[in-house]
Amino acid sequence: MSSLLSKHESVYRSIRERILTGVYGPGERLVLSAIARDLDVSPVPVREAIRRLEAENLVTFERNVGARVNTLDDEAWEQLVEMLALLDGYAMRRAQCRITPAALGEAQRLNDALRAHAGGPADQHGEVMALHRLFHRTLYANSDNRYLVESLDSLWDRIDASRVLASRWPAHRLASAVDEHDELLRMIRSGEVPPDELERCTRQHSLNAIIAIRGRKTPVRLQ
Amino acid sequence: MSSLLSKHESVYRSIRERILTGVYGPGERLVLSAIARDLDVSPVPVREAIRRLEAENLVTFERNVGARVNTLDDEAWEQLVEMLALLDGYAMRRAQCRITPAALGEAQRLNDALRAHAGGPADQHGEVMALHRLFHRTLYANSDNRYLVESLDSLWDRIDASRVLASRWPAHRLASAVDEHDELLRMIRSGEVPPDELERCTRQHSLNAIIAIRGRKTPVRLQ
DNA sequence: GACTCTCGGATCGTATACGATCCATCGAAA
DNA sequence: TTTCGATGGATCGTATACGATCCGAGAGTC
Numbered sequence: 001m002s003s004l005l006s007k008h009e010s011v012y013r014s015i016r017e018r019i020l021t022g023v024y025g026p027g028e029r030l031v032l033s034a035i036a037r038d039l040d041v042s043p044v045p046v047r048e049a050i051r052r053l054e055a056e057n058l059v060t061f062e063r064n065v066g067a068r069v070n071t072l073d074d075e076a077w078e079q080l081v082e083m084l085a086l087l088d089g090y091a092m093r094r095a096q097c098r099i100t101p102a103a104l105g106e107a108q109r110l111n112d113a114l115r116a117h118a119g120g121p122a123d124q125h126g127e128v129m130a131l132h133r134l135f136h137r138t139l140y141a142n143s144d145n146r147y148l149v150e151s152l153d154s155l156w157d158r159i160d161a162s163r164v165l166a167s168r169w170p171a172h173r174l175a176s177a178v179d180e181h182d183e184l185l186r187m188i189r190s191g192e193v194p195p196d197e198l199e200r201c202t203r204q205h206s207l208n209a210i211i212a213i214r215g216r217k218t219p220v221r222l223q
Numbered sequence: 224m225s226s227l228l229s230k231h232e233s234v235y236r237s238i239r240e241r242i243l244t245g246v247y248g249p250g251e252r253l254v255l256s257a258i259a260r261d262l263d264v265s266p267v268p269v270r271e272a273i274r275r276l277e278a279e280n281l282v283t284f285e286r287n288v289g290a291r292v293n294t295l296d297d298e299a300w301e302q303l304v305e306m307l308a309l310l311d312g313y314a315m316r317r318a319q320c321r322i323t324p325a326a327l328g329e330a331q332r333l334n335d336a337l338r339a340h341a342g343g344p345a346d347q348h349g350e351v352m353a354l355h356r357l358f359h360r361t362l363y364a365n366s367d368n369r370y371l372v373e374s375l376d377s378l379w380d381r382i383d384a385s386r387v388l389a390s391r392w393p394a395h396r397l398a399s400a401v402d403e404h405d406e407l408l409r410m411i412r413s414g415e416v417p418p419d420e421l422e423r424c425t426r427q428h429s430l431n432a433i434i435a436i437r438g439r440k441t442p443v444r445l446q
Numbered sequence: 447g448a449c450t451c452t453c454g455g456a457t458c459g460t461a462t463a464c465g466a467t468c469c470a471t472c473g474a475a476a
Numbered sequence: 477t478t479t480c481g482a483t484g485g486a487t488c489g490t491a492t493a494c495g496a497t498c499c500g501a502g503a504g505t506c
Contacts, residue, residue, distance in 0.1 A: 006286055006459070042461045044267065051271045055278030063229055064467045064488055079368045086313050145302045229489070256457070265491045287458055287497045
């Protein structure tokens with residue numbers, strides 16, 4: 001008599017899911033006993049799940065106080081997105097000569113779906129964010145480096161959990177992003193763009209998100 | 224009446240230290256109850272510690288079977304070093320205009336110490352590895368991006384734990400590495416090397432480690 | 447001799463129990 | 477009124493207990 005998942009594993013997935021979808025928002029307290037009661041397990045597997053989430057930088061745990069969903073201030077958020085730009089740019093470089101026509105087509109389809117949202121109502125941020133993330137993942141999944149893909153997934157998780165993009169992406173940025181995506185797809189299809197150039201452009205595309213969010217508040221000082 | 228560290232924390236540090244220094248080698252089993260007895264705690268905090276190490280990719284845990292120190296096959300090792308090359312290259316780019324003369328001097332001193340080992344006995348791999356890691360850390364610590372530094376530290380941990388470098392770095396590689404380090408320091412000091420160029424050279428320096436370890440066994444296929 | 451089955455020890459998985467710590471609240475003293 | 481210290485509830489921290497699972501060893505069968 002064994003369930004497929006250990007309790008600690010299913011608790012881990014539940015909490016993680018709730019953090020990524022915003023059910024547990026940034027800064028929210030995670031009380032072990034309350035979660036245990038809610039998920040109908042004892043506090044022990046909940047503690048294990050929280051430890052994993054702590055190691056993944058999704059929650060912060062303070063001794064004798066408890067766990068909280070991580071919060072990102074502006075600087076931390078920008079540094080994370082900068083990491084994303086770095087990894088995504090390199091992943092695109094690696095994917096350039098490995099990517100299948102099917103994956104390229106899928107990416108194009110996703111970007112077209114994004115474009116359909118560009119003029120639409122601003123209350124569908126959740127769906128836009130999911131499409132955007134999936135567009136990038138469809139491409140970087142072809143980079144053929146397991147750790148690169150894992151790191152990118154993890155970075156996106158942290159960025160999603162912070163709700164910064166979801167709440168502050170300026171509406172006008174979406175149109176530019178979609179155009180940049182198209183340009184990246186063109187570069188890959190052409191097969192004649194030097195790797196350095198493709199990596200540079202992909203990196204810049206992600207860095208543009210930082211500039212867009214900063215707006216005119218602070219001087220841009222990237223690199 | 225409180226110790227500075229919770230038991231789970233001190234257990235975590237103990238096990239981690241043993242993995243990084245090779246006391247627990249790759250593939251070695253970590254039996255919870257044995258570790259608990261050894262460190263004089265109950266199995267519960269040991270389990271928490273193992274969960275963290277699992278999330279950090281230092282150990283793998285299999286349900287109802289137990290934990291093992293992670294093993295890296297050649298391909299996995301190369302992919303990790305490739306990540307290291309990517310992050311380290313970018314960190315150097317960011318550090319270029321931030322690095323202090325003191326840090327530069329320290330790096331030079333470390334590299335000189337490395338050179339002193341270049342012709343010496345081959346049985347001091349441990350010390351050479353530590354110096355080499357520290358040389359790079361002294362530079363990338365100036366990159367002013369917290370997550371970049373954390374990721375680099377974590378990558379070095381995993382690479383150290385795999386014992387691949389320690390056991391298979393060809394002796395002749397050290398001399399070349401030391402020369403490349405000098406060249407990187409020169410580039411930073413000159414203050415006139417374009418960021419792209421510095422990043423490219425730093426990245427290549429790390430990739431050279433892969434080529435050196437591969438030897439002539441397999442065709443080199445980077446990027 | 448090879449295969450299967452059963453059994454038992456090793457090990458993990460989780461619940462429960464209870465002590466330790468923190469912190470918000472409230473009352474007393476300055 | 478402000479400050480300080482006491483108090484109690486909320487919450488974490490860890491030990492213990494015991495059931496569940498795995499896996500290897502040995503017996504039994506073909």
